[in-house]
Amino acid sequence: MSKKTLAEELAAYGSAGFYPLHMPGHKRRLWPEDCREEGARTLQLAAGMDITEIDGFDNLHEPEGILKEGMELAARLYGADSAFYSVNGSTAGILTAISAAVPKGGRLLMARNCHRSVYHAAYLRDLELSYLYPETLPDIGLAGAVTPKQVEEGLAACPDAAAVLVVSPTYDGVTADICGIAKAVHKKPGCVLIVDAAHGAHFGFHPDFPESPVRLGADLTVVSLHKTLPSMTQTALLLARGNRVNPGKLRFFDDIYQTSSPSYVLMASMDACLKTLEEKGARLWDKFFSDREDFLQKTEGLQGLRTFTAGRMYGADRGIFDPKAVFSMDPGKILIETSKTCLTGKQFYDILLRRYHLQPEMAAGNYVTAIMTCCDDKEGWDRLQAALARLEKEFPARPTRRHKERPPYPFLPYGCSLREALEAPREKVELSGAAGRIAGAFLNLYPPGIPLAVPGERLTREAVELIMGYRQQNLPLTGVDGGAITILKQN
Numbered sequence: 153m154s155k156k157t158l159a160e161e162l163a164a165y166g167s168a169g170f171y172p173l174h175m176p177g178h179k180r181r182l183w184p185e186d187c188r189e190e191g192a193r194t195l196q197l198a199a200g201m202d203i204t205e206i207d208g209f210d211n212l213h214e215p216e217g218i219l220k221e222g223m224e225l226a227a228r229l230y231g232a233d234s235a236f237y238s239v240n241g242s243t244a245g246i247l248t249a250i251s252a253a254v255p256k257g258g259r260l261l262m263a264r265n266c267h268r269s270v271y272h273a274a275y276l277r278d279l280e281l282s283y284l285y286p287e288t289l290p291d292i293g294l295a296g297a298v299t300p301k302q303v304e305e306g307l308a309a310c311p312d313a314a315a316v317l318v319v320s321p322t323y324d325g326v327t328a329d330i331c332g333i334a335k336a337v338h339k340k341p342g343c344v345l346i347v348d349a350a351h352g353a354h355f356g357f358h359p360d361f362p363e364s365p366v367r368l369g370a371d372l373t374v375v376s377l378h379k380t381l382p383s384m385t386q387t388a389l390l391l392a393r394g395n396r397v398n399p400g401k402l403r404f405f406d407d408i409y410q411t412s413s414p415s416y417v418l419m420a421s422m423d424a425c426l427k428t429l430e431e432k433g434a435r436l437w438d439k440f441f442s443d444r445e446d447f448l449q450k451t452e453g454l455q456g457l458r459t460f461t462a463g464r465m466y467g468a469d470r471g472i473f474d475p476k477a478v479f480s481m482d483p484g485k486i487l488i489e490t491s492k493t494c495l496t497g498k499q500f501y502d503i504l505l506r507r508y509h510l511q512p513e514m515a516a517g518n519y520v521t522a523i524m525t526c527c528d529d530k531e532g533w534d535r536l537q538a539a540l541a542r543l544e545k546e547f548p549a550r551p552t553r554r555h556k557e558r559p560p561y562p563f564l565p566y567g568c569s570l571r572e573a574l575e576a577p578r579e580k581v582e583l584s585g586a587a588g589r590i591a592g593a594f595l596n597l598y599p600p601g602i603p604l605a606v607p608g609e610r611l612t613r614e615a616v617e618l619i620m621g622y623r624q625q626n627l628p629l630t631g632v633d634g635g636a637i638t639i640l641k642q643n
C-alpha cells in the first residue's frame with residue numbers, strides 16, 4: 153500500500169519541477185498569463201493536481217499502481233471481491249453493472265422506482281423490463297421498499313430474468329431487506345442481484361447504519377461516494393462479490409462507460425475518502441450520531457412538521473410506516489413531513505431556503521428531504537431544529553388532513569418497448585389531453601430522477617392528474633415543455 157494518498161502524491165509532483173508537455177490544456181495553471189480572473193484563481197488548487205495518465209500515476213483503464221491499490225482498499229472496506237472507481241458517478245456504475253449482468257436483449261426484473269440511469273441502460277442494451285412496484289407508505293406518500301416476497305413472485309412470473317435490480321436505500325432513505333432478496337434471487341441459478349445503493353455509500357461503516365448490501369448478499373452494488381461521504385461530485389464505486397458475474401465483462405463495460413480522461417482530482421478525492429474510512433472507521437460518525445440524537449430529542453414534540461427518519465418510524469401517533477413494507481431507514485436522511493399543516497412540501501422547501509438559508513436536498517408533494525452526513529457540524533443541525541421550532545408555531549398541525557394520499561409513481565400499463573417508443577415517430581400534445589396515449593419521452597421529477605412515465609408506457613388519467621398536480625405545486629418536472637409532453641404519433 154502506498155504510504156501517501158494520491159492527493160499527496162499529486163501535490164508533491166506539482167512542486168517537483170516537471171514541465172507538462174501533455175494534457176490537460178490548462179497546464180496545471182488554469183488561466184493564461186494575461187487573463188487572470190478571480191474565478192479561475194479559486195480553482196487553482198484543484199488545477200495544480202489535475203493531470204492525465206503520466207508516468208508514475210497509473211491508468212484507470214489498466215490499473216497497476218496507486219489506482220489499483222485504491223480500488224483494492226475500496227473492495228476490502230466494503231467486503232467486495234473487486235471494486236471499480238467511477239468518475240462518471242453511480243450512473244456509469246449502473247450502466248456497467250446492468251450491461252455485464254444481462255445479455256443484450258435479455259430481461260431485467262427491476263423496482264419501478266429506479267433512477268433513470270437504469271432505464272438508460274435498458275435502452276442501450278435493448279432489454280425487456282419487468283417491474284416490481286414498491287408499496288406506497290400511506291400518509292406521507294413515500295415509496296417503500298421492494299420485498300423478498302415480491303422478488304420471489306416476480307421471478308416466478310419472469311423465469312427468463314437474468315438479473316434483479318433494486319434500489320436500497322432509496323433517494324428518501326428507505327432500505328430493503330437485501331438479505332432476503334438475495335436469497336430469493338440466488339435460488340435461481342445464475343441470476344444476479346444488482347443493488348443501486350447510490351445513497352448508501354456510508355452503510356456498514358457504523359453499527360447504527362444498516363449493513364452494506366455487499367455484505368448482505370448483493371452480487372453487484374453501486375455506491376455514490378459523493379452523495380453521503382466526504383468525496384467530490386461524480387465519484388462512485390461499483391463493487392462486485394461472488395462468481396455470478398464474469399469479471400472480464402465488468403472490465404469490458406467499465407472501459408466503455410468511463411471517460412478515457414478520468415480526472416485525477418476526482419480520483420484523489422476517492423482515495424482520500426477511502427483512506428479516511430479505513431483510518432477512522434466508525435469514529436467518523438460518532439459526532440454525527442450525537443448531534444442527530446440531540447436534534448431528534450428537540451424535535452420529538454412537533455405535531456405539524458413531523459420528522460421521519462431511522463428510529464422515528466413506529467411511534468404512537470407515527471404508526472404510518474408499515475414495518476413489513478419498510479425494512480429500515482437511513483439515519484442520514486431526515487424527512488420533514490408537512491401534510492398535517494397547510495403547507496405543501498414545495499412551500500415548506502421554499503420557506504427553509506428563502507427565510508432560513510437552509511437548502512434542502514429535495515421537495516416532494518408532502519415532505520422535504522434533508523441529507524445529513526459526518527461532515528455536518530452542530531450548527532447545521534441546530535439551524536434546522538430552530539427553523540422547525542419557529543415554523544411549527546407559524547404553521548401548527550390542523551385537525552384535518554390537507555392532502556389526498558397518492559402513490560408517488562403511477563402504475564402505467566405497457567404500450568410498447570422502451571426502444572420502440574424512443575425510436576418511433578413522436579409528437580407533442582398538451583399534458584391535459586394525453587391520457588390514453590403512449591409516452592414518447594421520460595417524464596421525471598428531478599430530483600429524484602425516477603421516471604413518472606417511461607417511454608412506451610400508456611398514460612392513464614390518474615397519471616396525468618398526478619403530473620398536473622406536481623406542476624401546480626411547482627415541483628421540478630423534466631419532460632414537460634410549457635405544458636406539452638412527447639407522445640407516440642397515432643397511426
Ligand SMILES: Cc1ncc(COP(=O)(O)O)c(C=O)c1O
Pocket residue numbers: 240241242243244266267269319322323348350351376386387388600601
Ligand atoms: C437512486 C439513485 N441511483 C443512481 C443515481 C445516479 O448517481 P450519480 O449522480 O452518482 O450518477 C442517483 C442520483 O441521484 C440516484 O438517486
